[in-house]
Amino acid sequence: MSTFESLPVELIADILGELDLTSLVLVAYLSRRLKDIASDPSLNPWRRPILRALRAPTSVDNEAEYEPVLRQLSVRQIVPRHNWVEILSLGKPEYLLFEMTLPNLKETEWEECFRRRFLPGWVKWKTTSWKAAFLKILHRTWHRSHSSCTADEGWTKYILLNRNGSANLLEASSRSYGPMAVFHEIKLQNNLAHLPTHVRLVVEFRDVRIIALGVLSKPRSSFSVNQNARAFLHPPGVTKGEDEGASSSARSISEGSDESFAPPAADPGLPGRGPATPFMLRDAYRPLIHPLPSSCHANYPLYTSGGEDKRWMGNGEMEENGRQWVGPMLITAQLVGPQTKQQPADIFLPLQDLDLIAGPGRNQYASLTWEDLTAVAPWLELTNMINGAGLGH
Template sequence: MATFLESLPAELITDILGELDMESLIRISYLSRRLRDIVSDPSLNPWRRPILRELHSGTYSDTLKHLSVRQTVPRQNWIEILSLASPNFILHEATLPNLRASEWDECFSRRFLPGWRNWVSSDTGKASFTKALSRIWHRSRTTCTSDEAWTRYITLNRNGSANELEGWFWLLVYGCLNNNTVFEASSRTFSPTAIFNEYKLQNDLTHLETRIRLVVQLQDVRILALGTLNSPRSTLTVNPNAHSFLHPPGITNLDGYIEPPRNPRAVTDHGVYPLSPDSPHYPRVSLPSLDYEHMIHPLPAKSHANYPWYTPGGEDKRWLGSGEVEEEGLKWVGGLLIVAQLITPKTRERVEDRVPLQDLDLVLGPGRSQYASFVWDDLWAIAPWMEERITQKIDGPGLGI
């Protein structure tokens, strides 16, 4: 049997070995010199498929825990293991390999939001990765916020601008300031729903239901957006950027399909939320191109593996309507608040009598009260097409110029 297997081309042998489990693959590597060379060849790498199967299953074998001691396992596999495995496994169970500083930096970029480098600004390589992962593991199990006293978040305004706010939300009503109301929101008591409810009160939107959408889920955090839907009588309250953030221009809920661009002089967002050029919300900057790429830095979870394209399976619920409108023919109005919610051991538990991964189910219940900062660099990583659409970036409160 071994002689027949060795007579096959190396690529075909690799494809066959990829169907084995890791323990069997280790045994195969001892049968002959040629099989050992194939198993340890980084360009062939039959380890990738069995490793990914085990990572996606969530159950880790002893073989995976101590895989770093095997000389036949190409070190490149550890970039995926460190990017996808649970924090508890990496920190407390696995025997970590010796990687170059550049490889640890690649693991950091794939696993974490870029803004989280502020947590480990003085560290590099392995130290920065393990330090950030330790903080994530600690914060997902406790209410400790000593490393981040104030939580940052971003709001997309209907006038095309956006604000990055830290620790408090200065509510400014367009055209009518209401005594510069300040809403306190330290990391320990941070509640995006409370902040957004106050925003609705100041902007006369309390009659509209708060809609919450899961934009994308990473390994340790998921990005949520809070906004309101309505059937506006005019375009003055419509927020084109809210729709563009949730639905990348030109992409539909058909996996891999991109609509052809339309005439930019007649519409904005390539057909979404059509406005005339005379509208005050018509963009004065060039529209983004349709040259999308799968997001790698950071790497999305399996439920959003195709992001920014649609990922089948039932968890990618950004498209609840069709075309230019949401469900029931509504449009996004007012501001859109974007936050980063830490994933805890209880976050994925379903709350009874609610539609999973939609609206209040995303923020109410056990394991849904821990948040981390979401800053400009994180927004460009999650939605790079928004960098051209936002007319003005404002650090702190204010309407801009």
Template sequence: MEKKSRTLAFTMTTTFESLPVELIAEILSELDLASLIEVSYLSRRLRFIASDSSLNPWRRPIIRNLYNLDYENCLKHLSVRTIVPRQNWIEVLSLATPSFLLFDATLPNLRAVEWEECFRRRFLPGWTKWKKDSSWREAFLKVLHRVWHRSHTSCTTDESWTKYVVLNRNGSANELEGSSRSFNPLVIFNEMKLQSNLAHLETRVRLVVEFPDVRIIALGVLNRPKTQFTVNANARAFLHPPGIEAVDNILTGSSDGNDSVESDNNTQPPNTLPDRLYFPVNQTSQAGYDRLTYPLPSHSYRDYPFYTPGGSDKRWMGSGALEEEGMQWVGGLMLTTQIIGSHTRETIADGPPLQEMDIVTGAGRNQYASFSWQDLLVIAPWMQERVSKIIYGPGLGN
């Protein structure tokens, strides 16, 4: 009986290894990391397939770990295994949590150009100011530690002034700054409302896009204006890129033709997502937009600026030029960067998640970083043609 079992196992292994290498790599990519490590050492052919950077069966199990935020123990020291192609660590360094990279993982030896790629895919472009004369590896780890430190403490010694951008209703934009020690977007925006005679209206908050370490939020006011003179057309254009609609994007997606029809309340589990959701690439849609890759959005905003199904992307809360209940954005729209901490994503039990005050009130929502005009042009490049004037500092720029 034992002899028959060994013969059967040998036959099955021989049959499996006789398959085309592309099919074997596809099968291996469905394994978890621990199993893939074991299988890759069973034979020379399997080792060759596993170590081939063009086949790369490690991609899917690694990304499943990163998107599920439930890391297998073997991921910590995966970089010491020469059988794993180095390109996978660009994704790990771009998407993994700061605490995992700083305190748990064994980091790989990458070239300077690869560390630069990791930096630009993870952080806002305005954060390159921290590089100065250091190497890209040093800059990446230094900024990553700053983010982790600020997400766990109220320390602001590394950034005394926090920048933010205001889109004005006259078409211009101001890049302003406030003291980081007392920076509170609600307080600042309430002062803006008072100056614009809008203090009687409710403050509305929108989560625009989320990255591994930070998320961009917008504060504005909705109203039914009697005239169009108070309407902020750029606020609507920033939150809802012209030519993109939530329903249309679910049905048609981008031009790669790999999207399936999904509803707003159902998200495919990470292990069944198509490859384009694992590694977003710049693909031009019919509306003339590119999917954002630098920096790389988190999984819940993977299709930004297009609509991302799953329930987290709540930018579209109306139709046409109107928001919910037929209202419009009036006055200025304030844009700032919120640092993501361990409690930031927790929702208020008795309120709607990921919208309005739930975004800026509660534990883990009181740390902010600079958001500059440069950052705005990266996450919303279509605004460059819509903004008539950029003003650095307060005033009208006269």
């Protein structure tokens, strides 16, 4: 022990960070020096064990299998307070609401938790303190993901990207809202009813994920091609192959980092400028922090390896089989519940298509606003942002 404690404090903290939470709690009380190192906010050996615990696999009934020591971690003074921003941003709603002992945090820390976990448009529900707003919205999202209740939000807003570069913010009754039915009516109005609907998962957050519905076809002319639909799914200059170096660099800014998301200063993939290098992409795009994506999209808007980031289904300007996005694209926010990512055994649908919206746990949606679209895709260049139907004249 004396030899171990004679090591530099940075090295000791790094070693402690490899322990699980239960072992780290025990080791932190073995001596005064270890306690001081574990309590130092600048060294913070707790961060990696906490993140590993939050990403623990789920049980058969999809309930969290977190380490038991996490439940009462807030009562231990040796754990720096800012670790709770990570826990409250990434923890399962039912665990935070009904099992965990919550800490006393500053109002600014509760605000940071709110902005990292929820969409920017949900700030409208804040009436008193940030703590009250966080717990209220957390309970609402948990309740709506487990039931068909629409009492809290009678109307669901969604965004329609038009092929002329404009976008409409529309709404439908939450009780009867279904993006497939809504988009079918849109296809009828645009003479696209004979073409199948394709669904793409854009980015997933802790309690909600953004999905897009559109039509893929081989158009006879460029008039019907929706350039904003392509740009929304594929940030300019970013591809699955070219940005892998940038993604590995971006992973050094891990979940919970204080680095903010910066929109591109220049379009790295414009014609005439040549292909974008990983270094250009790393400088142009920063991983999204407010809100904080799930681990499957941790490097968003860059590509996140692991198999769940499937935004790239083709090469260059084309999607699979050389098709392009034509007509309008509908963008909506789907609440993530216990069954949302479970594939029913009796339903066989193409991956990254109708299985995103068909089946149990996929029929609850939340409103998506202009603020949310700007946060998710700040590089989009809309010619007009229209509230309601029409052309905006």
